Amino acid sequence: MSTAYQIVVCAGIVPDPLQTLEPVASPAGPALKNEMMLPAVLDPWASHALYEAANLAKNAPGSKVWLVSLGPKAKLQQVMMTVAQKVPFELVALDGPASGFTEAAEVAAALAEAIQAIPGLDKSKLLIFGGWESASRGAGATMQMVGERLGIVDQFQGVDELKIAADGALEILERVEGGKHQISKCIGPPALLGWATGNLPEPKNNPQVGMVNMRTVMPALQKAKPTKLAGEGLSFASVALPKQLRETRIVKDKSPDDIAKEIVEWIKK
Amino acid sequence: METILFLAHTEADGSLAKSAREVLHAAATLHKSIAGSKLVVGLVGESVQAAANSIAACPAAKYFGVVGKDFSQSRYATDAAAAEAICKTAQATLVVAPATSRWNRVLPGVAQRFGGRADTHVTGISSTPTAGVGVNRWYYRQRMEAALQRQQRPWFILIDPGSQTACECGAGTATVENVAVALPDSAMRTTVTGFHAPAADAQTIRPDAQLLFVTGAGWTKKQADGQTHVPEAEKLIRDFLQQARASLGSSKSLVDQSGEGQAVLPFLSHLNQIGQTGATPRHPKGLSTCCHGEEPHTVGWRFIAERRAINLDPNCGWARGKADVLYVADAFAVMGKMNELLAAKK
Numbered sequence: 237m238s239t240a241y242q243i244v245v246c247a248g249i250v251p252d253p254l255q256t257l258e259p260v261a262s263p264a265g266p267a268l269k270n271e272m273m274l275p276a277v278l279d280p281w282a283s284h285a286l287y288e289a290a291n292l293a294k295n296a297p298g299s300k301v302w303l304v305s306l307g308p309k310a311k312l313q314q315v316m317m318t319v320a321q322k323v324p325f326e327l328v329a330l331d332g333p334a335s336g337f338t339e340a341a342e343v344a345a346a347l348a349e350a351i352q353a354i355p356g357l358d359k360s361k362l363l364i365f366g367g368w369e370s371a372s373r374g375a376g377a378t379m380q381m382v383g384e385r386l387g388i389v390d391q392f393q394g395v396d397e398l399k400i401a402a403d404g405a406l407e408i409l410e411r412v413e414g415g416k417h418q419i420s421k422c423i424g425p426p427a428l429l430g431w432a433t434g435n436l437p438e439p440k441n442n443p444q445v446g447m448v449n450m451r452t453v454m455p456a457l458q459k460a461k462p463t464k465l466a467g468e469g470l471s472f473a474s475v476a477l478p479k480q481l482r483e484t485r486i487v488k489d490k491s492p493d494d495i496a497k498e499i500v501e502w503i504k505k
Numbered sequence: 506m507e508t509i510l511f512l513a514h515t516e517a518d519g520s521l522a523k524s525a526r527e528v529l530h531a532a533a534t535l536h537k538s539i540a541g542s543k544l545v546v547g548l549v550g551e552s553v554q555a556a557a558n559s560i561a562a563c564p565a566a567k568y569f570g571v572v573g574k575d576f577s578q579s580r581y582a583t584d585a586a587a588a589e590a591i592c593k594t595a596q597a598t599l600v601v602a603p604a605t606s607r608w609n610r611v612l613p614g615v616a617q618r619f620g621g622r623a624d625t626h627v628t629g630i631s632s633t634p635t636a637g638v639g640v641n642r643w644y645y646r647q648r649m650e651a652a653l654q655r656q657q658r659p660w661f662i663l664i665d666p667g668s669q670t671a672c673e674c675g676a677g678t679a680t681v682e683n684v685a686v687a688l689p690d691s692a693m694r695t696t697v698t699g700f701h702a703p704a705a706d707a708q709t710i711r712p713d714a715q716l717l718f719v720t721g722a723g724w725t726k727k728q729a730d731g732q733t734h735v736p737e738a739e740k741l742i743r744d745f746l747q748q749a750r751a752s753l754g755s756s757k758s759l760v761d762q763s764g765e766g767q768a769v770l771p772f773l774s775h776l777n778q779i780g781q782t783g784a785t786p787r788h789p790k791g792l793s794t795c796c797h798g799e800e801p802h803t804v805g806w807r808f809i810a811e812r813r814a815i816n817l818d819p820n821c822g823w824a825r826g827k828a829d830v831l832y833v834a835d836a837f838a839v840m841g842k843m844n845e846l847l848a849a850k851k
Contacts, residue, residue, distance in 0.1 A: 251645075253781045259649050266651065280782045336644045337651075340613070341622055371646050371782065377613035377623045384617040390695050391581040393610040396775070409701060412606040415710025415776045416702040418579060422695040433775035433782075469622070469656035473639060477649050481826045482812070486819055488833045495832045496842030499792065499813065503716055503749055504850070 239404050240298030241425065242357055243289040245325070246347050246366035246382060247282030249307040249315050249334045251275070253371060259475040265467055266337045266475040276311045276334070278319050281367025285431035287439060288398065289365045290323030296400070301325040304350050306343060307334035309460050316453050321446035322439045327456040328354060332463030336372030337472065342465045344381030350461070351386060359426045362386075368393045368411075368430035376430070383428040390422045393430040507542040507638070509535055510597035511565070512588060514607055515550030517577070521559060524603035524666035531630050531669045532601045533564055538632045545569065546679075547591035549584065551577035554681060561677030569594055570681040575688055579607040581614070582692035588615045590686045597659050599638065601630065604663035616661040623661040624653075628668040647785050647807045666712075667787030667808070709746055709753035709772055716751040717788040717809055718742075719779065721823070722758040723795025723816075723836070724770065734837065739770050741840040748847035752788060754779040754805060756796050779805030794836040796823040815839055 251257060251274040258269040268274065278286070286303060293299035302325060305312055309331040316327065328350050351357070351364070364383060369376040376393065383391045394411030401407055404424050409417040411432050487495065511532040513525040521529075529546075536544040546565040548556055553570040571587035588611060592600060602608045604625055616623035628650075629641035639654045640662055702708060724738040746753055755777040759770065779786060783805060791809035795816065806812055806827070814824035815836045824831040832839065 253646070257645050257648055259644075268645075339622070341617065344617070373644060374646055375613070375623075375625050376609055377616075377625055380611070380614035381617040384614045389582040389585065389691065391610065391614065394606060410606070410610075411776065412579070412700070414702070414712055415708060416700050418606075418697060419699045419701055420580070420695050420697050424694075433778075471654050473636065473652040473654065475644070475649055475651040478807070482829055484825050484828050485830045486833065487830060488819060490832070490834070492834055492838035492842050495815070495834050495839050496846055499815075499832070499839070500843055500846045500850070502811075502813065503790065503792075 239296060240361060241292060241296050241363050242300055242361045243293060243363045243365055244302045244304055244351050244354065245282065245286045245289045246304050246364065246379065247286060248279045248305065248370050248372065249276045249311055250279045250371040252277050253280070258477065266472050267335060271335065272308070276315050278315055279367050279370045279372070281369060281431055283438070284434040284436070285365040285367055286323060286325065287436045288431055288434045290325070291436055292398065302328055302354060304328040304347055306330040306332050306346055306463060309457055312460070313457050320449035320453050321441040321443060324445055324449060327453045329456045329460035330463045331460040333465055334372070336370070336374070338373070338465045339467050339470055340373060340375045340377040341381055342467070344378045344385060346463045347378070348382045348385035351382070362426040364388060364428040366430055368395070368432050379428060379430045388426045388428045390427040392420065392427070394432045395429045396432050396434055398429060507539050507598050508596055509542055509544045509599045509601060510547050510592060510595045511544065512547045512591065512600050512602040515548060515553055515556045519550065519552050519555045521556045522603070522605070523671055524605060526671035527666065527669040528601055528603045528664045529560060529563060529674065530672035531664055533672060535601070535630055535632055535638070536564060539638070545595045545597070547595060548681070549576050549587040549591070557679035557681045559676050560672070560674045561679040562675035563672060568679045568681040569684050571684050571686050578697040580695050580697055581611050582695065583688060584611040585615050586686050586688060586692060588612060589618055590684045592619065592659060594684050600659055600661045602661070602663050604665045608663055612661045612663060616659065619659050621659040621661060622655050622657045623663070625663040627662050627664045630662060630664065646781050707772065710776060711750065711752040712786065714750055714752040715789050716749055717754050717786055717791040717806065718746060718749070718751040719754040719756070719791060719793035719796055719806065720759060720770065721756045721794065721796030723797065725759065728837065735770065737837065741837065741844065742770065743772065744844045745840055748844060748851070752786065753777050754786065756780060757782060793823060793828070794840065797821060
């Protein structure tokens with residue numbers, strides 16, 4: 237059975253993971269030093285969700301992918317220059333903070349509202365994708381709240397695989413404790429999947445895809461709805477880098493035998 | 506007045522996991538520190554009496570349970586309905602729960618139903634008369650730690666396994682009040698059909714292991730003779746894991762090689778990945794081999810207590826200032842000897 241899906245991917249932007257990050261106090265609460273100067277990327281797990289969405293759409297004719305993203309407009313534009321070359325999607329942009337210190341519930345409210353405003357959305361075909369956690373807040377809470385707001389109670393987190401069965405059912409592998417996967421079968425959309433790594437490599441840049449995407453990306457950025465996240469009721473007493481620096485004993489002149497003996501004794505202690 | 510609900514799910518055998526006992530300890534400590542607060546227990550599972558009995562000596566005023574076959578499965582719709590019903594019945598203002606995959610999946614959604622808030626991956630919880638209840642959690646993938654408070658209630662607090670000491674509550678007989686949950690058909694659209702796991706002897710992720718063994722990309726690079734030695738590396742690592750009963754972690758670069766068509770260690774998957782976009786497991790000891798890089802890669806062993814590293818580079822950022830001991834040596838040679846010693850000790 238072939239179903240056309242409407243796949244909405246929620247994806248935030250985060251500082252490039254290789255950047256040095258330092259917290260600072262700002263009038264609006266904690267922030268990162270030089271936050272607006274830090275190069276940004278699409279959140280890694282949300283990126284996997286986007287690639288999986290595009291792959292599913294490719295294999296289910298008639299499907300469509302939307303990318304809903306909340307971040308400062310200028311940063312979103314910068315990130316989209318790269319992301320738009322990866323896979324086909326239509327952008328729904330929200331102009332607001334992308335900080336990890338924003339409140340998950342408020343972000344979820346903004347995302348859910350944006351999704352509900354997508355014209356022609358059909359719940360019987362709807363799959364909501366996102367990362368199971370972000371590389372900023374790392375809460376793993378936003379997607380569930382989006383799902384609740386949309387009335388979706390078939391939710392999966394830490395997803396590494398989605399297969400469509402012959403009867404249209406969704407077969408899903410979710411990460412659970414101890415390096416295992418839980419296997420679930422859901423009879424079909426609507427469903428929400430918070431992706432872990434998945435199985436797909438990062439698609440190569442495709443300028444043609446980029447050109448098609450950019451036709452909708454730029455207008456979407458221009459009409460990005462300003463979104464305020466007040467962080468109501470939330471107060472940070474402190475945000476700090478870990479101070480612990482270990483005094484590393486460097487062992488240079490020992491033979492492999494002696495080192496092995498020392499380590500084995502340490503392991504067994 | 507705060508009503509603190511300790512919310513747990515039972516395991517397949519009806520028991521409580523260690524992570525649940527850790528959270529119960531945190532909940533009981535919190536209860537003690539908030540004057541006039543009430544501690545109650547909520548349990549979800551196919552049967553909960555044995556679990557309740559196992560903690561009957563804890564200072565809980567009441568026990569609530571949602572019981573039945575439908576609640577044996579780790580499934581969003583039924584778990585959310587169960588947790589919602591218990592929270593409502595208990596009139597909980599603070600819900601403390603272990604950050605298991607099952608509760609992580611569902612409790613933020615339940616918080617949404619109440620208009621509350623949820624914090625996951627919490628590593629510390631406390632209360633003072635002046636500041637009120639506060640939690641500690643990490644941001645930007647374990648790179649900075651925050652202490653925060655919230656005014657909203659209910660506040661769902663999911664505590665990371667391994668971050669607290671387990672309670673030593675004695676057993677007894679607990680009276681569990683059954684909370685009825687009527688499940689609509691829409692709650693049964695998903696069925697858990699099983700689990701996928703490597704064969705027992707091939708399982709390299711062992712959360713309860715004393716040692717985390719971390720492999721870096723250096724294992725698959727050219728060695729002193731100008732050749733790669735991936736099959737030897739594979740055997741050395743496998744033998745070590747088997748003999749030391751260690752859990753295996755890996756750097757992102759090594760895991761990613763499998764998707765890039767390079768020489769790989771076949772038993773590694775993204776589940777082994779630790780660090781910025783992987784796990785940050787908790788083990789008493791950690792030994793890293795052939796790992797390179799500065800922050801953010803080293804966050805993978807943020808929560809490892811004693812750390813040692815083997816690396817040919819004495820200035821390796823992974824080890825310098827991050828490990829207690831850095832052995833400047835060829836990991837191939839050292840690991841071979843270690844395996845001999847471990848085999849001889851058996």
